[in-house]
Amino acid sequence: DTEVTQTPKHLVMGMTNKKSLKCEQHMGHRAMYWYKQKAKKPPELMFVYSYEKLSINESVPSRFSPECPNSSLLNLHLHALQPEDSALYLCASSQDIVAEYQETQYFGPGTRLLVL
Amino acid sequence: KQEVTQIPAALSVPEGENLVLNCSFTDSAIYNLQWFRQDPGKGLTSLLLIQSSQREQTSGRLNASLDKSSGRSTLYIAASQPGDSATYLCAVTAGGTSYGKLTFGQGTILTVHP
Numbered sequence: 001d002t003e004v005t006q007t008p009k010h011l012v013m014g015m016t017n018k019k020s021l022k023c024e025q026h027m028g029h030r031a032m033y034w035y036k037q038k039a040k041k042p043p044e045l046m047f048v049y050s051y052e053k054l055s056i057n058e059s060v061p062s063r064f065s066p067e068c069p070n071s072s073l074l075n076l077h078l079h080a081l082q083p084e085d086s087a088l089y090l091c092a093s094s095q096d097i098v099a100e101y102q103e104t105q106y107f108g109p110g111t112r113l114l115v116l
Numbered sequence: 117k118q119e120v121t122q123i124p125a126a127l128s129v130p131e132g133e134n135l136v137l138n139c140s141f142t143d144s145a146i147y148n149l150q151w152f153r154q155d156p157g158k159g160l161t162s163l164l165l166i167q168s169s170q171r172e173q174t175s176g177r178l179n180a181s182l183d184k185s186s187g188r189s190t191l192y193i194a195a196s197q198p199g200d201s202a203t204y205l206c207a208v209t210a211g212g213t214s215y216g217k218l219t220f221g222q223g224t225i226l227t228v229h230p
Contacts, residue, residue: 004159042205042220043160056217090159104150105218107159 004108006091012114015081021111023074023091031097032074033105034066035090043090049074050097081115088112118143118210122221129196129228137191137224139206144184147209150218151180151191154203163204164191196228 004025013019023032031050035043047066048056054066063085065077074091092105119142129135139149148167152160164173164180166189172181179192193200203225207218 006159042207042222043218045217048217088157092160104162104165106162107152109159110157112157 004091004093004106006089006108006111008111009109010112010114012116013078013081014116015083017081018077018079020078021076021089021091021113023076023108024072025093025106026072027093027106028071029093029095029106030071031094032068033092033094034064034074034076035092035107037088037090037110039087047076048097055097078113081113083115086113086115118146118208118219120206120208120219120221122204122206122224124224125222126225127227129226131196131198131228131230133196133228134192134194135196135226137193137204137206137226139189139191139221141187141189141208141219143210144187145210146184149180149182149189149209150207151178151189152205152207154205154223156203160205193226196226198228198230200228201226 007022033048034046036046037043045058046060049068052068063080067075088110090110091108094105095103121140123138146168150165151163153163154160166173166182168184177194182189203223205223206221
């Protein structure tokens with residue numbers, strides 16, 4: 001099974017709402033990632049988790065809060081978002097994050113987020 | 117700072133044609149280079165990964181080459197089909213980092229018409 005699943009597929013929220021995006025993988029991967037992708041642009045890295053610990057935060061605003069409850073799950077909690085945060089949010093996983101040994105990253109289908 | 121450029125930005129070809137997508141990167145200190153495919157509104161699918169010590173990788177009708185010293189990679193698609201229509205993204209894993217950060221190009225939008 002090389003699948004990364006994400007829920008929900010689509011999400012519409014107001015600027016005062018609190019919502020969460022979920023990501024799950026059962027490949028035994030120890031590294032998980034959140035990316036943000038705007039229309040017609042490549043994905044931009046937001047967070048990297050390694051062995052359930054936050055390793056990298058690419059200067060993401062605090063209105064985005066990641067959480068890794070266990071080795072298979074990754075959440076992204078959203079609060080007080082702005083309309084410019086509307087984008088496709090992609091989750092990915094890989095065997096490890098050590099660059100020298102990194103295998104490919106497996107991406108989920110994404111959550112399409114619209115902030116009104 | 118690593119920069120990745122893909123040429124052309126868009127390509128439209130008739131079915132059956134062989135085609136080449138180009139990717140260049142500014143810093144040759146990379147661990148690997150990957151080619152991904154993305155269908156509209158969907159996630160990314162990894163097509164080929166070339167380690168920095170390798171020169172090429174093949175999978176079916178796809179062949180990717182890597183010339184690390186010149187900072188170039190090409191993705192060759194043989195006998196293109198309408199189902200190949202998608203955005204193709206090139207990404208490098210930069211050396212000198214403790215984690216595998218991917219730096220993406222802007223992508224090439226491929227349309228194969230019947």
